[in-house]
Amino acid sequence: MKKFICKMCGKEFETTANHADYCSECRYERQKQRSRAYTAKKKSQSTFRSVGDTDICPQCGKAFMINSPSQKVCADCRKAYNNQRNRNSNNAYTERNYDKLSAFVKKGERDKLKAICQQHNISLNELINRGIALAFAELQEKDSD
Ligand SMILES: [Zn+2]
Numbered sequence: 845m846k847k848f849i850c851k852m853c854g855k856e857f858e859t860t861a862n863h864a865d866y867c868s869e870c871r872y873e874r875q876k877q878r879s880r881a882y883t884a885k886k887k888s889q890s891t892f893r894s895v896g897d898t899d900i901c902p903q904c905g906k907a908f909m910i911n912s913p914s915q916k917v918c919a920d921c922r923k924a925y926n927n928q929r930n931r932n933s934n935n936a937y938t939e940r941n942y943d944k945l946s947a948f949v950k951k952g953e954r955d956k957l958k959a960i961c962q963q964h965n966i967s968l969n970e971l972i973n974r975g976i977a978l979a980f981a982e983l984q985e986k987d988s989d
Pocket residue numbers: 850851852853854855866867868869870871
């Protein structure tokens with residue numbers, strides 16, 4: 845057994861090792877700190893990327909330069925990526941607040957309706973909903989006769 849002075853707490857301790865800087869408690873404490881620091885470092889490396897760094901675009905696999913910390917994909921893929929994200933959140937919103945209804949129309953009618961919608965700058969969905977509202981009003985008027 846050799847006697848050493850712990851570099852951390854200054855306590856005298858004995859060990860069979862040839863060389864030791866820390867007593868057993870402090871060594872354990874240091875190991876914990878080290879692994880905590882290591883975990884924190886790894887974590888920050890994986891979530892934080894700094895502007896100007898190069899990253900690989902998950903969409904196309906191309907290397908690109910990061911222009912903002914939140915940038916996930918390359919400039920070429922950004923538009924499509926954002927659209928996709930918006931669409932996903934829109935879908936979730938729609939699913940939460942609306943029921944889906946499908947209907948049949950005569951062959952070619954759908955394209956005609958779509959063209960009309962485009963002309964008047966409304967969605968086909970809006971057109972159908974307006975149609976439903978009109979039909980509803982008409983039916984209710986009949987009921988009140
Ligand atoms: Zn110690």
